[in-house]
Amino acid sequence: MNTANPLPGPHGRQEPLLSVRSLGAAYGHIEAVSALSLEVRQGQIVTVIGPNGAGKTTALAAIMGVLPATGSVCFDGEEVSGDGVEQHVARGMALVPETRALFASMSVQDNLELGTFRFRREPRAARMQALDEVYELFPRLKERRLQEAGTLSGGERQMLAVGRALMSRPRLLMLDEPSLGLAPLIVRDIFRILAELRQRGVSILLVEQNARAALKVADEAYVLELGRVVMHGPAAELANDPRIIETYLGAAGRHQRTLVSG
Template sequence: MNAGLSKAAGAGPILDVKNLSVAYGKVEALHGASLAVASGQMVTVIGPNGAGKTTMLAAIMGQLASKGEISFLGRPQTRTKVEARVMEGMTLVPETRELFSTMTVEDNLLMGAYARHALGDRDHEKTMEEVFHRFPRMKERRDQLAGTLSGGERAMLVLGRALMAKPKVLLLDEPSLGLAPLIVKEIFRIIADLKQSGVAILLVEQNARAALQISDYGYVLETGKVVLEGPSVDLQHDQRVTETYLGGAALKR
């Protein structure tokens, strides 16, 4: 079992990645990376731009060809297409925050429930009310076109749309990217609350300080390789992490 599983998180990983490698032509962007996420656990991957963080998420989601082993819910995913992974409960929120800009906020949210609807689930109205409870601003703007939202509102909407799928594991790619500090604080508060609801979260984030504060376990990815891992509370006080990613100041316990 991967060392990333916390004792409180359960007996085994809901997502288990071993020796994952991805190449763009002759250039290998990810080299033998391994990580694990247990049910109800939040794991973060930090690292500089170009380290391979987004590549890792895309490969786990099945959007990129890769070598290695990806197991989700105890089942190998090597030959599983993206759509099947979504149906099983894996959801990716990309850093691009792509929305259907000419559709309303409510219709964008309904698109998130499409896979569950195809499987016969008809509880999307209840799920939407749960999303509105987490994102009151989305309820206020439910009839507004998504293309007219601010950057922070777009970030909330893509998170809300992902939750409409009722994911078992949520892959978040740079949720704080390009947002104002106050919005970043709100987004991370919401992500921390999501963990309390029981969903497993794999968070890729350049804001190492904020990510380590809310996660259980962390991995440091540099030049396509996992160079360090451990409980987030330990990484917050690791000299290499503090000097490189936290501005030289360890986080307070």
């Protein structure tokens, strides 16, 4: 990817790009997220870790406008609470869901081009430039650009899902469990690419069960349990906190170590 024309470039702003305050979301009468507050600054990777059922996926869906929510969501200083997914995408937010939500019978390239909806009124040359940048980041997708998405491996489908989100040139990329079900080598590739995107100015909000990998790549971290933030701080500090080591990085985390070393 051309670093002289990054995807996208840093804006040098000190205030949070994303500011979430007292976010609440529920499924019927069951409260899944309660009083959640977090921030993502320009060019940061912020991770949310926690056990299954902690509300991590719900939090992303509520921030993106997929689920109705209470509280405040501000993006680039503007209150966006209550706005829908299309409005969030137009502002520069993108979500890669755990399901990846690809169109299995469409080609890799057609799936990618669907991601240019935000720039649908711009000349095709601009969209093709975005496509070339994604292919530079994910050479394997270029090799398979004419294949149907449903024929790809799990790792390739994750690359395609991330690539499609990047086609909209987001300022904030939100990912839900990007390492789920992937082989160790592919996990390392995915997290290496996330670190590279940060260098190019993309802010990232990462929901991840693989706490070891997430804390290694992130700048800031939030620990979510039963829909509430129970710990927050620099990722490097949390990675050395005895409570985090015991709960997330101890014996149960030995397998995770193989996914991020090398």
